[in-house]
Amino acid sequence: MKLTIQTGETNEILRTISTEVTKEQLKDVLPTGKEMLKWLKSKKNGAGLAAPQVGLNKRMIVVNLYEEEEGEWHIYKTLLMINPVITWKSQDMVLDEEGCFSCPNQYGNVLRPNKIQLEFRDERFLLKKLELDSFSGRVVQHEIDHLDGVLFVDKVVGEMVMEG
Template identity: 45%
Template sequence: MQTILPVAQCGEAILTLIAAPISESEFGSAWLNTLADTMQDTMLERNGVGIAAPQVYISKRVIIVASRPNPRYPDAPEMDAVVMVNPEILAFSSEVVSGEEGCLSVPNERGQVQRAEKITIRYRTLNGKAVETEFSGFPARIVQHEVDHLNGVLFVDRV
């Protein structure tokens, strides 16, 4: 069964907080798995390509990155959804690109945002496995946008 959560909107305090890390005891828990499932349902229902837990009123360091073409981003590349727990961007490329961004928490607004073309990120899976990988292009933009949410920053703060 799908569960669609309400999405916090620009101006709400939850979006300005620095989200708390997921603790060791939470990895592999039913609570964390349910959070990821409901975040994904909510993101897909609203044609998002990413979502952060603070956007669904949970101030925890969990994001989903899921680039795919949809009505909001018709030219987005296709990738499998990746749930990232306690993500940390380790490196940003010196090459910076400008691109249009929108946000489920800032409806009907778009803006050009400068982001690193490539990033190296470390995160953990829902079960706690450590992963280090690189993203480039649009998926790298999504990761940077969602990590910003974990740090209380909205894309409109960067326009």
């Protein structure tokens, strides 16, 4: 399966609110989820991918989770999340730069809660709970926005930077 990345701020698929994955649909969406995992792991840059970005309007994302060790951030896990829901957000907000595979070469600062708690279903449809902060929390929030038809460019504070 070759994944085609949807791009463009007015792309209809990217702007559609995605629907939940039912237990019955799991076997139908998992092959795409596995491809998304493989694709993300093959990328040097990029922290996450949402199903609408590969043309599927279902609530499924893949994300890299990061930890800091001796001042360096590195990926410690790449996770597939089905039906992710943020159940709690911290009051403290952090402004940091984001980019997106669907908005190539565009970068800008987005304000997001520093810490979140979330629930999602794993590959076996088991309910999982996680608390994430810093960069990992930001990645998950960015990807869940995709499931609601929201792009980071909608939320940029200040100037958008074009590169490349």
